[in-house]
Amino acid sequence: MRFENKVAVVTGGASGIGAATVKRLAAEGASVMLADLNDGPGQALVDTLPAGKASYRHVDVAVQEEVEGLIEATVAEFGGLDILVNNAGIGSLAETPDLTPEDWHKVIAVDLHSIYYACRVAIPEMRKRGGGAIVNTASISGLFGDYGFSVYNAAKGAVINYTKSMAIDHGKDNIRINAICPGLIKTGLTEEGLLAGPVADHWQAGIPIGRYGTPEEMANVICFLASDEASFMTGSIVVADGGQTAHTGQPNLTKLMQELS
Ligand SMILES: NC(=O)c1ccc[n+]([C@@H]2O[C@H](COP(=O)([O-])OP(=O)(O)OC[C@H]3O[C@@H](n4cnc5c(N)ncnc54)[C@H](O)[C@@H]3O)[C@@H](O)[C@H]2O)c1
Known part of the structure; x- marks a missing residue:
């Protein structure tokens, strides 16, 4: 029960990584405000949690007023804020000349601006409680480039450095700010299209x-x-990718030589 008497907000909590985080926080005692655009699954998840300990709110994290309303509503309902998980995110598959300005702005708004909107109002609330913890869902795509992921790489790279910047600013407030860099995770983001058929086999290899x-x-x-x-961790960028970024990208020579011999 690591989160007894704690209040948490999770954006993008209706699906995938966010939904699993909501469940885990609630199972360990937190009161959780789940924010998403996807109302059906979001409300359905809240309905499985103990009454009075979880709420769903329709929020477009790309819209500043909606994010501010989320933090205000959380404080009004649960009495404060201790944990913020900035997890909502979207991707885009296009090389720069084919990427429309609309898609560029949308991905940057959802993946990056949202974190600024939330932290700007969450940090003062956490100060009132004497501290807090923020976890940003970045990506291994924020550490290196991927073919065709131009704007996603840009957004997630910015999330990583913004995490470090906020971490050093708010150590004095006893607010720890860290990021996770997932590798390939089977969720709504990847299941449709990217993990369909032979692409999944190549990727997992x-x-x-x-x-x-x-x-x-x-x-x-x-x-x-x-x-x-994690009380001594802030500004940490934690990779959880099954070892994907531990290698240089060079071919697997032992396997290749066996196959060629
Ligand atoms: N799945 C992966 O392989 C992977 C890898 C690295 C990083 N990530 C990151 O993990 C995070 C969660 O993604 P996931 O894989 O669980 O995907 P997902 O699609 O299952 O969940 C994302 C959730 O965010 C919500 N969302 C999207 N835009 C929103 C908006 N404007 N306002 C509010 N909610 C919005 C969606 O409705 C959805 O419920 C994202 O930031 C993603 O970039 C995922």
């Missing part, structure tokens, strides 16, 4: 552990970073 990760494996890391167990 590049992961030393030999499989994609699960939302629950990411929730384990997020909840660790949000908990007092």
Whole structure:
């Protein structure tokens, strides 16, 4: 029960990594405000949690007023704010000349601006409680480039450095700010299209552990970073990717030479 008497907000909590995080926070005692655009699954998840300990709110995290309303509503309903998980995110598959300005602005707004909107109003609330923890869902795509992920790479790279910047500013407030960099995780974001058919086999072949990760494996890391167990961690960028970014990208020579011999 690491989160007893704690109040948490999770954006993008209706699905995938966010939903697994909501479940884990609630199971360990937190009151949770789940924010998403996807009302049906969001409300359905809240309905499975103990009455009075969880709420769903329709929020477009790209819209500043809606994010501010989310933090205000959380404080009004649960009495304060201790944990913020900035998790909502979207991707886009296009090289720069084919990327429309609308898509560029949308991905940057959802993946990056949302974190500024939320932290701007959440940090003062956390100060009132004497501290808090913020976990941003970045990506291994914020550490390196991917073919065709131009704007997603830009947004997630910015999330990583913004996490470090806020961490150093708010150490004095006893607010720890960390980011997780998931590798390939089987969620709504990846299931449709990207993980369909042969693409999944090729992709998983590049992961030393030999499989994609699960939302629950990411929730384990997020909840660790949000908990007092991570009390000396701030500005940390925690990779959870089955070893995908541990290698240089060079071919697997032992395998290749066996195949060629
Ligand atoms: N799945 C992966 O392989 C992977 C890898 C690295 C990073 N991530 C990141 O993890 C986070 C969660 O993604 P996921 O894989 O669980 O995907 P998902 O699609 O299952 O969940 C994302 C949730 O965010 C919500 N959302 C999208 N736009 C929103 C908006 N404007 N306002 C409010 N909610 C919005 C969606 O409705 C959805 O419920 C994202 O930030 C994503 O970039 C995912």
